[in-house]
Amino acid sequence: MSRRATSRPISARELWRDVHLYLGLFVGALLVILGLTGSILVFWIEIDEWLNPELLTVTVPRQENPTQSTVAYQPVDEIVRAAKQAAAPDSKITTVYGARNSTAVYAIYASQTSGDWQRIYVDPYRAQVTGVRSYDADEWVPNYLMDAIFKLHFSLLFGVNGETLVAICALLLLVSLISGLIVWWPTRGQWSKALTIKRGAGPVRFNLDLHKTLSIYFFPILGAVLLSGVSMNLNEAFVWVTQQFSPATRQPQYTLISVPAPGAPSIGVEHVLAIATEHYPEGELNGIYLPGNATGVYVVTQRNVPKLSSYWSERQIAIDQYSGEILDVRAPDRRHSAGETFLDWQWPLHSGQAFDWPGRIVIFLCGLACPVIYITGVIRWLQKRRAKTTANKRQSSLIINKQARGTSR
Template sequence: MLSSITIAKADTRLVKLKARRKLWLDVHLYLGLIAGAVLTVVGLTGSFAVFFVELQEILNPELALVSTPVEDRKKLHSLDEMVDAAESVKPLGSRFFKLYYPRKPDIAYKFLYFIRDDKQAKNGDGYYIFVDPYTAKVNGTQLYYLKDRYWGRPIVGFIMQLHWCLLQGRTGADINGILAAISIISVLTGLILWWPLTGKFKQALTFKRNASAVRFNFDLHKTFGFYSAIVLLPVLFSGVYFNLPEHVNVLVKLFSPANRPTAFNTIPAEVRSKPPHAGQQALSLSIVEAIVQERYPAGRLWMLDGPKSPEGVYKIMKKDVTELSRFIGYRDVAVDQYSGEILKVYDSGGGSAGDVLLDWQWPLHSGHAFGWPGRILVLLSGLACPVLFVTGVIRWRQKCRARRSADKLDRRRTDR
């Protein structure tokens, strides 16, 4: 008797769980249909974006790689000499914006210049100038940013913009952020649906042998969904943060203080250079670099951001600062452009819990937090997006056909 009651209760619970599962299935379906197509594009472009630096070098070796023979690479020229070389070929009306340090000895220094001249039709366009550090000679110049259009950009820049804003500017970035948030819910509901009600987890994590095409598609969707969710969830959350940082900050501050200024800048806008003395000029890049290297030698030079106004500051960014973290060891240093005084230092992973969470977002999104394995996992998660969308649509169409067939059969039985 007891056994019968227990079985009855179990059957009742299973019926309730299946009814609840039907609700989650509908939510998962419609969210997937709404966000899936865009997530496919964003996922594929994100897979390429993981290696955008390497892609630039592969696609433009004549610009990005140094031509100086290895035996002649005795000593780097000073940064000021490289700046002089870049200044000699810079586009008319352009000004220095940023320097990207090479990641390897055989890579050129990359200077970014923007045209800042209202009288020019190309005002706002950005150019990369590649300089061989061993000869202080320019490898070439590349138009990279076009202010008013996306077509005509180098393929890597085009992919990056398609990934970030769907080629729709700020509006596209907002839409992308919203769809990333929807995709998080879709992934979570997919995990709810994946959870085996009967407790057969091995079956839920593998493909059925000798299965039909319908069953293979189902297994492909659920297994890809489960394994990719481990990486997709943090990548999607970081995508929401980069596109909708103010909204994420509001959410984070509900649980912990967060002082990180923005998603892409760790130095507050209030940090400014002091007014110069009469005739005092801005320090050269070589001097600023030497000041930071002497004070903070750990890590690898990554970027040098130039002042954008007479009150602006130099910002030198370093990565792989293992004394901070093996995973998110980033240090940004703000330097007064006239006196060389270090005005602000931001060490990733050293603030509140909220700041640490936000500091993790770029390393997680790019996969750099875990080196090559992390980058490959992010690459695979991006490739999983079209697989999940296509198999999900196929599964939906299969169910629609099965439902129509069942309805036809019911009508025939009724007619009899």
């Protein structure tokens, strides 16, 4: 007999079970897409370089001076100048990404007034362009594999609206994850049974055990990844909410303002980099974000800064585009609040880069676990539905037989 037929009130555990069931069925399919694409993106740079070595890798020139430990790069201004020559007309350089290792290229981003943009790759030793990737503002699917996977992961190929949709679905998946934890929680202290897969179990029991054990062991990782996904797709709202709990949390650096000086031009990329390295000489160049308008600021980011952090060693330096004054510095040793620490951890946790290779492998495995969790959940639902249908048929048959015997009498 069904729950409604008995008019029995629904318990809190049953309510959470229904929440977990319906969110899992209707939103869980997205978890498969996000999980599989996320696993690929953990190693997207390595995969892209492997697929396109002529575009993304360079040969290190022979060392002419034996006293030098490394071959020097060309000045950043020369690298940017080479990129400008290869850029489409009416282009503006927006970002300069440094080489990730000695055989990698610089990546220069250039945008156009139409909304189209390009990613221009430059050999840093020779200041020569190795190739250009072009993107249309209204393109549905990018022409390049890793970019298409990125867009599918972050927006389901639906642009800005897709980013919002993914963020909302990630929040719903978080609710599904929490409701699953509530339903899973052992009520009689049978922790061993709840945390293991029974040996020699039949297909029904094995499917259930696999679903619950994978879900519970990946619970903290999957929860952190989903939350960090929300932080990236709904960044302004995410920062605002964080500030409500931690008022000392600063606004993002792109909200800072440069003060225009009459007749003073904006200083160049090389000058900005020199200012940053003069004050903070340690670390490798990760990227330089150029001002978006007349009052915008430069932001220089450094990675692998020695003795800064054992988990995520990055520094961000905001610089006035006219005076060269350092306006703000963000780093693990310069945080003003717990909220800033929380925000700074979102991307490193999402990508797994916070813990180097072990972290990336864990995120990779977490992404692979997502389709298994979803499929075993659907199988479990179908098993219970089939069992309920069988039970109802058996009960109906008993009632019919009983009525038939009563009529025969």
